[in-house]
Amino acid sequence: MKTPIYLDYQATTPVDARVLEVMLPYFTEHFGNAASRNHPFGWKAEEAVDTARDEVAKLIGASAKEVVFTSGSTEAINLALKGAVEMYGASDHGKIKGRHIITSLVEHKAVLDTCKHLETRGCEVTYLTPDSTGRVSVEQVAEAMREDTLVVALIWGNNEIGTINPIREIGALCHEKNVLFFVDGTQACGKIPVDVYEDNIDLMCLSAHKLYGPKGVGALFVRRRKPRVRLVSQIDGGGHERGMRSGTLNVTSLVGFGEACRLCRVNLTEEIAHATGLRDRLEARIRASLDEVHLNGNAEHLLPGCLNLSFAYVEGESLLMGINNELAVSSGSACTSASLEPSHVLRAMGVGDELAHSSIRFGIGRNTTEEEVDYAADRIIETVVRLRELSPLYEMALEGIDLSSVEWAGH
């Protein structure tokens, strides 16, 4: 067992050895530009891209024509939201569907910042507040819908807490109301069953490096049947990807992306069982030795490989400091973010600032073993115990003082 042990699989994943193997020939041997239509180098590259496109499509239940390759989820999100607003929310395209967007407070910054940008361009955005487990309900979405609602943008599996939203039901509602449904599938694709048609999705982003593929590529699913969705491209120049995203394709990484998707698809059931088992094992082992451990997320609707726990009376960065030579995890603590603000996701869920500061996200993945999980749990337990001995808050809690009633001196 090597340290540091990687337990940050939501942040990124290693490229699977099998993925790397299929990519290699495309660097130096079959290095053609997939858009070179007139010679074998180009044809070979194009063939490889087609294969990759098929695999991405198969993973999500789409057809190949509905897959637009991008540089990742962030770009796909920008394309989906800005592209839709420009297509449907602007009078110069002859269609004004509306400029109202519904999203939530627990979305990834790529969605939130894109929405903020669209607000400066005349869009109105409703940010739904999730429940205390970070979940948004169909009822909430229904209530927020207006005549001029253009798109609902929601995350499928939350990257910070793992909570899974009721996507299929919300999608059904959107279709009923003729509203576009964009789903951030970055953490869900390859990890839980995804079928864009069964799940009533119009637009969805996914990213290769979250599913054991290389960084730098991703895709946007753009539905072609009932409804046929059209977008205004955000990157112009050559008309690649059916005019939706120009630029020479990153053939090597796309080949990797395709293979990564294929591996996820054929191993999905096994991997769900593997990740869920280890996630539950980690939580159980920690809880067996520590009290005042809080789950941030929805116990019943949780990504198989994501576990976000708060350890009361212990601050997150100090906890990480005690383990970061050995465990690679991440924290929702303000101290670990450049802005000194605690996680916006935990805040929106109503997790108090103090517990937000004590939160740790554990990500479990394909390579995680029982040995690693047990070791990680034990190191966490040790460090929490030590830090609780140092903690004035733990001392006060043991004395029976209600911390919420204390008048703090503050900064």
Next chain:
Amino acid sequence: MAYSDKVIDHYDNPRNVGSLDKKAADVGTGLVGAPECGDVMKLQIQVEGDTIVDAKFKTFGCGSAIASSSLATEWIKGKTVNEALSITNTEIVEELSLPPVKIHCSVLAEDAIKAAVSDYKTKQAK
């Protein structure tokens, strides 16, 4: 985040962790910060005559906060109460090589010392 060796040392081997009897007449207790900010420091001093003969701390906060308060207790032991008041956060920043984003931890440690002294003096005045 790169911690200085001294911060790591204080984190691994914190000095003077613990509690003094806050009801004792010769003990001053300072409790500063707030859980919402992610930093709470409790710093206590035991005074004989004019001199701080013992100091203890407990901190809820990041590595830099723990180190700042640990260092504070180290520095004030053996000083007079008024000498302790002259310790500034800048000295703590320098000693621990704190980066700009962690300067507030040193400020809190300075506040904690002052709060402990102030509590002690208030008790003496009664």
